[in-house]
Amino acid sequence: MTKALLIIDVQNAILSGKAAPARQPQIDAALNETVARLRILKESAAAAGVPVVLIQHDGDAEHRLAVGTAGWVIRDEIAPAEGDVVIHKKSCDSFFETDLAERLEERSATHLVIGGCMSEFCVDTTVRRAVSLGYNVTLIADGHTTADSGALTFPEIVAHHNETLDGFDAGKARSRFAPLLK
Numbered sequence: 001m002t003k004a005l006l007i008i009d010v011q012n013a014i015l016s017g018k019a020a021p022a023r024q025p026q027i028d029a030a031l032n033e034t035v036a037r038l039r040i041l042k043e044s045a046a047a048a049g050v051p052v053v054l055i056q057h058d059g060d061a062e063h064r065l066a067v068g069t070a071g072w073v074i075r076d077e078i079a080p081a082e083g084d085v086v087i088h089k090k091s092c093d094s095f096f097e098t099d100l101a102e103r104l105e106e107r108s109a110t111h112l113v114i115g116g117c118m119s120e121f122c123v124d125t126t127v128r129r130a131v132s133l134g135y136n137v138t139l140i141a142d143g144h145t146t147a148d149s150g151a152l153t154f155p156e157i158v159a160h161h162n163e164t165l166d167g168f169d170a171g172k173a174r175s176r177f178a179p180l181l182k
Contacts, residue, residue: 004051004109008116013064013071018147039077051107092125115143137175
């Protein structure tokens with residue numbers, strides 16, 4: 001079983017303006033902590049020869065992640081390094097209309113370790129799609145985050161997705177969650 005690390009949408013403006021002004025600093029702090037953990041994981045993966053795949057959302061002109069803007073850029077802490085694969089997407093599903101599956105196949109990846117943003121959209125959709133395509137998935141329990149949404153706070157959303165996606169299966173493929181893998 002060959003692993004690959006997927007880090008989804010950790011871009012400068014991923015959570016910008018997603019909260020009330022009084023709440024935004026807490027969301028930004030949680031994002032910074034998550035990114036710090038993902039940086040450690042990315043460095044460990046690279047040192048171990050594990051393929052690193054960075055997913056970058058290409059937003060339309062009016063979107064906070066509009067292509068070519070400062071908000072669209074992958075955060076410096078996990079910026080692409082030599083050998084990293086960068087996949088550009090336009091939907092919540094990192095596989096939809098991208099060459100992600102082909103790039104993983106080139107690297108013989110059968111087990112994906114996934115973290116990033118936003119838990120209830122791109123992380124959830126990509127985990128479910130990966131399992132449905134036959135990949136085993138480890139969701140990094142403390143390696144994904146989001147903003148508050150409606151009545152739910154971001155910690156509640158993260159916890160919900162950790163619990164919901166733990167054990168999600170399709171055929172022999174399954175997802176599980178685990179804290180930061182070292």
